[in-house]
Amino acid sequence: MMKAVDLFCGCGGLSLGFEKAGVDVVAGFDNWDDALAVYGNNFSHPAIRLDLSDVEESVSRIKPYNPDMIIGGPPCQDFSSAGKRDEDNGRGNLTVCYAQIVCAVRPQWFVMENVERILKTNKLAEAQAMFQAAGYGTTYLVLNAARCGVPQRRKRFVMVGRVGAEDGFMKGELLKGLADREMTVADYFGDKLDIKYYYRHPRSYVRRGIFSVDEPSATIRGVNRPVPQGYKPHPGDPVQTTDGIRPLTTRERSMIQTFPEDFSFDGTKTDVEQMIGNAVPVNLGYFVADAIFRYSGEERKPYRKTSPVGQLPFEPL
Secondary structure (H helix, E strand, O other): OOEEEEEOOOOOHHHHHHHHHOOEEEEEEEOOHHHHHHHHHHOOOOEEEOOOOOHHHHHHHHHHHOOOEEEEOOOOOOOOOOOOOOOOOOHHHHHHHHHHHHHHHOOOEEEEEEEHHHHHOHHHHHHHHHHHHOOEEEEEEEEEHHHOOOOEOOEEEEEEEEEOOOOOOOHHHHHHOOOOOOOOHHHHHOOOOOOOEEEOOOOOOOOOOEEEOOOOEOOOOOOOOOOOOOOOOOOOOOOOOOOOOOEOOHHHHHHHOOOOOOOOOOOOHHHHHHHHHHOOOHHHHHHHHHHHHHHHOOOOOOOOOEOOOOOOEOOOO
16 A cells, blocks of 8 residues: 655645545645645645755655655746746756655655646756666656546646656556546536636737636636626637626636535635646546556555545545
8 A cells, every 4th residue: 555745735636636546645745834724624644844945854854754655746837838937946946856855765656747848947857867866767748637537628747756667667557548538627517517608817818718618628827817807809719708708716716626626725815726726636646646556556545535524525536
């Protein structure tokens, strides 16, 4: 039965996905107090404040958990198309810190998630060289979350490493699990949504802002704004009017990230929207962990967690 710790855990999307697949997640680590408070309200294991850029301190705090696996998504803003694309801006170095921690703790497995653009960075090459020197074989792919049980066209880089494995060892298992087509918002919500179209604020008005529930959502980001006065319909909008069009609610956005409907989010609206946008979709985490179990044949931990709202069990979607 595999035991894991989650680094840069945020509010817990990756942790929840891995728990649902059968991994025993025993601790989450992050440096964002508001996200840790949400994490702590939704998991029975500890949410620990830790500056993961301090590698020596981090290793000393993580090693006592003796994890079989380290999972995590180092902050991606410095690589992201929505950011400055400056890998030396500060947070980009956290990818290297993640690799240093993994190599020092040396669990049997690790999983690292990030944006697709990390493939073009020197930081990834630096981290990959560390993993290789520490004896890890790695597989990395860019996965479209909409083919992994998530109603969202969100492309993410995922690297899986295992001590002593050959490079590419997991590729077949990951590809085998992909759905034949992308999941739409309507596929996921069924009759829970009372809308046909909704507004998603574009990064610039050369892009469309109105989407249909009969397609995957665009990538959920950390901002959620109302339809601006005077919005001019874009040629790519599925309808050429804003009458009756609204943005998705915070809860609906969390559900597009495949958090359960009763997952407890506390904090300011700005903070919660940012947590949701930063999170790894729960079902994407489940997809990767499930592939690892299929490949390894390891025993899974039964998933029987209760929610903080109504004490109802979270069931795999």
